[in-house]
Amino acid sequence: MGSVVIPIPDGDHQEFTDLRKEKRFQVSLSPVISFVQKNKDIIRKIIHCIKVGIALVLVSLVYFVDSLYKEVGDDNAMWAIMTVVVIFEFHAGATLSKGFNRGIGTVLGGGLGCLAVILGQKVGGIGNPFIVGVSLFILGGAATYARLIPKIKKRHDYGAMIFILTFNLVSVSGLREDNVMEIARERLTMIVLGFAICICTNFLVFPIWASDELHNSMVSKFECLASSIEGCIEEYFRLVSEKENQSVQTVASNFRNCTSVLNSKAKDESLVNFAKWEPWHGKFGLSHPWEKYQKIGEILRELAGTILSLKGSLNSHKEPLQALRESIKEPCEAAGSSLASTLRELGESIMKMRRCQPEPCIVPKLKLARQELSQVISPLKLGKIDSAEGLAVACFVFTLMEVVEKLKDLAKEVEELGELAGFHQS
Known part of the structure; x- marks a missing residue:
């Protein structure tokens, strides 16, 4: 018995070929999809590590670019890198929380520290270290007590700690430095730069909510x-x-x-x-x-x-x-x-x-x-x-x-x- 050849129209043949390609593509992707579903936590950790690396590279441009480095200086540039290392967290909300607390603590601590320095310089003599010491005792103790309050400790403990640290550094350095206001302004600028890099990287590159x-x-x-x-x-x-x-x-x-x-x-x-x-x-x-x-x-x-x-x-x-x-x-x-x-x-x-x-x-x-x-x-x-x-x-x-x-x-x-x-x- 002779064989019978059934012609396939070009349109149907093309559709059949496309279906085969689509099916083959789906089959080839199935192991990848299965791996992603089984290892979601590992993939998220890898993404977080990549984001931290990107942020560190961006903030290190302060050192890489000569014009920026000459403008900022070594001491101040380090504060931007420290900010990225300290506040970059796994979740986007945690990064924003730490960055906000660090900013508020730095501004309040730096502002009150400068005020204590100015007041001490106006008194002059032995009164200068006395004013600074009393300020450290009162404000440091008050901020420490605030950290023990449950509501403040829950949401603003990091900000209170940064306040104590910044106030101490600014007020004490004011005893030896004449341009303490300029130093505080430059370091605050570097902290803001580090915070901005953290927020942009964490929120724009595969954010983990x-x-x-x-x-x-x-x-x-x-x-x-x-x-x-x-x-x-x-x-x-x-x-x-x-x-x-x-x-x-x-x-x-x-x-x-x-x-x-x-x-x-x-x-x-x-x-x-x-x-x-x-x-x-x-x-x-x-x-x-x-x-x-x-x-x-x-x-x-x-x-x-x-x-x-x-x-x-x-x-x-x-x-x-x-x-x-x-x-x-x-x-x-x-x-x-x-x-x-x-x-x-x-x-x-x-x-x-x-x-x-x-x-x-x-x-x-x-x-x-x-x-x-x-x-x-x-x-x-x-x-x-x-x-x-x-x-x-x-x-x-x-x-x-x-x-x-x-x-x-x-x-x-x-x-x-x-x-x-x-x-x-x-």
Whole structure:
């Protein structure tokens, strides 16, 4: 039988060729995309290092260019490099915070230092060092006390330290130098130059926003706790024979996410502080309610601690207890699934910046879960067995009921966040 040749029109052939090229291009990029997704933190660290290198090269132009170096001088040029090294931080908000504090501390410290020098020179004689010494004692002590105030220490500790340092340097050097005002002006100019280079480099070259990291980490906490609840329910109702064959690492993995959430307080507080300094960018405006993220984080940590308290119940392997567990398995699994889905729903509303309305959907679901758990611990069911065994099961169920109550508070905070931040309606 002869072969049949089917002609392909030029247009279709060209389209077919383009599709093959596009598919081949997508396949070739897939390893790169996979690597980027798995190593986001490493890539961000590399970008930060590159940005620091760029800033150092730019500020070193003061030394590289002869005309600039002759104009500025070696002593003053060093202050620009020191400023870049000291205030260039990983997050854009942290760099702006440190730069602002350094600027304010330098201006106030330098200004008051010059004032102390002028006053001491007018008095003259032995009164000059006396005036400077008294000024150092009073203002240095006052600034040190201010650093101990929690609100000032949280946001302006670095600025207070720079104030003490600058005031000390300017006022003491004024005892030996006649042109202290000129020196202060030149060094302030170099500090401003270093600050400007840091801000331009950090904000314009692949900026790393603390607000984005805070937002994403907060969303991930909801998924972590939802997975932990599902894992605890599954582990609690696993057969005793299956538990004995299960490795300790698998059991511990159910609580690893809770532990990470529980230990996130310090990181959340620093990210909130840095996010407040950041300018408008992307989906976050100037008045975004970052304090609400901190409040939501506190409730999530309380919730993580409650879930961790289930660990004692999971370690029980008594065979007589297995029959009771089987009798309450269905309502507890239904309640656990409802709690996990509620957590994911709240996290999704934050991720998509969608207004959360607990009353129509979430609150009825939580009420139903509580009713199911209340029926589980009724005297009719727990009164049929030994009191110690009944207490162990009741402890597990009561802990789940406590999770329900905390989810109600969490839903309320997420709703308030949506209202204050102006999230769009669902």
